[in-house]
Amino acid sequence: xxxxxxxxxxxxxxxxxxxxxxxxxxxxxxxxxxxxxxxxxxxxxxxxxxxxxxxxxxxxxxxxxxxxxxxxxxxxxxxxxxxxxxxxxxxxxxxxxxxxxxxxxxxxxxxxxxxxxxxxxxxxxxxxxxxxxxxxxxxxxxxxxxxxxxxxxxxxxxxxxxxxxxxxxxxxxxxxxxxx
Numbered sequence: 001x002x003x004x005x006x007x008x009x010x011x012x013x014x015x016x017x018x019x020x021x022x023x024x025x026x027x028x029x030x031x032x033x034x035x036x037x038x039x040x041x042x043x044x045x046x047x048x049x050x051x052x053x054x055x056x057x058x059x060x061x062x063x064x065x066x067x068x069x070x071x072x073x074x075x076x077x078x079x080x081x082x083x084x085x086x087x088x089x090x091x092x093x094x095x096x097x098x099x100x101x102x103x104x105x106x107x108x109x110x111x112x113x114x115x116x117x118x119x120x121x122x123x124x125x126x127x128x129x130x131x132x133x134x135x136x137x138x139x140x141x142x143x144x145x146x147x148x149x150x151x152x153x154x155x156x157x158x159x160x161x162x163x164x165x166x167x168x169x170x171x172x173x174x175x176x177x178x179x180x
């Protein structure tokens with residue numbers, strides 16, 4: 001299994017993009033991308049999402065090796081490679097292996113006090129849908145805050161500055177689906 005850094009480099013080269021061109025497309029510095037690709041630093045979730053947008057791939061493309069997708073793909077959540085968050089939470093890309101779709105499903109587990117990303121961020125996709133599977137989380141959206149609890153759903157524009165924050169004393173689980 002390739003590392004996330006090696007996969008980013010491979011996808012960039014497959015699309016014949018220079019390091020600087022991908023960095024500009026993702027809205028990050030070339031120095032940051034260079035550090036990520038050389039495994040000197042780990043990308044944040046927001047940075048991974050920006051890179052996926054710039055490469056026009058789903059987040060799962062960073063975690064899987066290319067193979068011809070079967071007509072029907074069934075997998076177990078625990079069998080997918082995950083990206084650890086700072087306080088023990090995790091992000092699990094749920095997209096089919098390299099299957100082109102118009103959406104990118106992601107499972108997110110946030111531990112108490114954990115934020116999806118350090119700072120609010122915006123993306124390229126026009127729509128995001130989140131279903132809170134377990135617990136409660138706060139959607140920080142611009143200057144507003146929305147409490148979203150178990151079994152509730154929310155649609156929002158991910159191009160605007162936003163973030164998710166678990167302000168409760170127990171972990172929460174989110175199913176995030178964003179348009180490409």
